[in-house]
Amino acid sequence: MNNFKMLFIQAVKFGIVGFLNTAVTFIVIILFKELIGFSIYIANFAGYAAGLMNSFIWNRAWTFKSNQGDLKRQVFLFIAIWCFCFAIQMGVLFLLVDIAGIFEYVSVFMAMVVYTILNFILNRWITFNSKSNAEDNK
Known part of the structure; x- marks a missing residue:
């Protein structure tokens, strides 16, 4: 499969998983x-x-x-990338809510977009990079 097609399919799947996680995230945010x-x-x-x-x-x-x-390596990288992306998301949320005065839930959604794009890029090329994972199995 050519690289662009594979990347597109992965982005769509990541989006589907992300959509479900977004629903969970929003529900928990509202509940809390x-x-x-x-x-x-x-x-x-x-x-x-x-x-x-x-x-x-x-x-x-x-x-x-x-x-x-390597599962341990992937878990570590996934969590590290999550922390980095979450910190960026929180910064964007702070700017939108406290500086720009945008409604909280609209701000959460806008910050999620930034988080999602950054998270996909970093996990695609770092955590789940097939080349580096193949090297782990040698």
Whole structure:
């Protein structure tokens, strides 16, 4: 399969997994913010944390078909990239809510877009890179 077609298919699969994780994330955010009464930032963290394990399992097995790589290495990289992308997302959220004054849930959605694009790029080329995973199995 040519590289562009494979990249496109992976991006679509990543989007599907991401859509499901976004639903989980939003539900947890709303539950933590509205029902429990936590701040938007704590609720946001809880929402992203809720989708992390599900995201890793589906992206490793289905999106990138990377079940042969070193699991510990992939988990570490996935979590490290998640932390980096989440920090960027939180910064964007802060700018949109506290600086620009945009409605919280609209801001969460906008920050998610930034997070998702960055997360796909980094996981595609670092965590689930078939070349580096092949080297792990030597």
